[in-house]
Amino acid sequence: MRIAMIGTRGVPARYGGFETAVEEIGSRLVEGGHEVVVYCRGKNRSPSYRGMERVPLPALKHPILETLSHTALSVGHLLRHRCDAAIVFNAANAPLLPVIRAARIPVAVHVDGLEWKRGKWGPVGRRYYLVNERVSVWLADELISDAEGIADYYRERYDTPSMFLPYGAPIRDSTDLSRLSELDLTEHGYHLVVARLEPENQVDRIIEGYLQSDAQLPLIVVGSVPYESEHEKRVNELAESDPRIRQLGGVWDQDLLDTLYAGAASYLHGHTVGGTNPSLLRAMGAGANVIAWDVNFNREVLGDNGVFFNGLTQLSAALEETESDPTAAAERGLRARTHAAATYRWDEVTKGYEQLCEEMRAGTRSRKLRKQAHGSPSPLAPPPEYHKLGKSHST
Known part of the structure; x- marks a missing residue:
């Protein structure tokens, strides 16, 4: 055929x-x-x-x-x-x-x-x-x-x-995290966002929530957009306001991107209007601790294997909780990977x-x-x- x-x-x-x-x-x-x-x-x-x-x-x-x-x-x-x-x-x-x-x-x-x-x-x-x-x-x-x-x-x-x-979902039972050193990062030593810089992916709101929090780990932002936009300018302005925020642009090295997912203290998912999102599945498959925007699509995919937020205060609290209790965060990531392996093949x-x-x-x-x-x-x-x-x- x-x-x-x-x-x-x-x-x-x-x-x-x-x-x-x-x-x-x-x-x-x-x-x-x-x-x-x-x-x-x-x-x-x-x-x-x-x-x-x-x-x-x-x-x-x-x-x-x-x-x-x-x-x-x-x-x-x-x-x-x-x-x-x-x-x-x-x-x-x-x-x-x-x-x-x-x-x-x-x-x-x-x-x-x-x-x-x-x-x-x-x-x-x-x-x-x-x-x-x-x-x-x-x-x-x-x-x-x-x-x-x-x-x-x-x-x-x-x-x-x-x-x-x-x-x-691509399932990674183990990941060599040595490549994190290429970006001067360490295992569970950063929070991660991976998204096209579109308004509905809420990258600007995620950065605002991070800035509002008492989080100590840096925020790594991966993503770009193929045309100039006001939203991209807003994201850039927010990121430039705090040296803890690092923008990597688009990361096309897929092995390095998987390493970023697997090594993050948390993966922050702000997508609000799509269906089943591959970035969310990829994070789950890598065993990342997922903190996701509270919409039906994300709840459908993640189930009870992550943390949800619908405002800056909740996001800030989730970031702080991740850093104060890394063991619980890592356990959520393992549950998410198990769920993805059983459900999304x-x-x-x-x-x-x-x-x-x-x-x-x-x-x-x-x-x-x-x-x-x-x-x-x-x-x-x-x-x-x-x-x-x-x-x-x-x-």
Whole structure:
């Protein structure tokens, strides 16, 4: 079976959750005897990676148009090099679904998190994502949710089911922490944040909570954003206000990044609008003591194997508790790793994708069947919380 993966930055994974999923799932599908085509962005022109065929194509450098422009070129290529099933990542790419369907290629949409809630979008951007949620519901043969919270949202808002396929967690039973010396760090001698510098990931709030606390260990911030933003400027200003805060930017050395997770006194997770987040799973798999923003997605993944906060005071207290009782913090990390190993397995996730593609090719998962079973999507009126979002961000 020939499977196309469309709508991400491609492989090797160097950006976020979608790219991680494509690499982990695609490579395993190849091992299972399938052909996998991954449409990629960036300067890497190599024709293959881990057995997957890479198709590098350009994209417009614009926060909104980059993804859609690249996907449009990808779909154009797909029409000339047909596949048995296509997985489109990100509901923002829904305007291209009619073209894929017209070519009679079965297609599933991985809808990601609640994109319209992301702080970088203004009213036009948020409306665009809401419209494309509905288009995805209407035109995709299947929807993929990586968290039960996302599945609940589509069930409640659109009266439509989705296939729950979470991410897997890389489990590290042991890690050589000697590489910490490259960064002048020691085991359990720092707190860690790993996130794209986007408003909904709350890196600025995490730094504020750290500054408000009596924590003694330094705060290490790993992350960047591919375009200038007010949020990034705010993070930089806060970080520069205290010499204990160190910004490393993007860390692309994956072994070093795993070492940072495993050696941290705490991993601070501020993501608020996504589904199952790979950075959280990676921290859990490394045995990190996780302190996470209190939202349903994070509680779903972490369970009772971490600490939650929803304000600066709670975050400050969690940091201070970590430093005053490192034994309890380390025990939470071990429980989190055990939970991740039992629950989030890439091999099982890949089996789900394989089954989905086979059923779409056979016609037992189709838009027609979904429509017959669940009717039309609910009206286009935005949910009540849409109107509560700030409108100060540009689109």
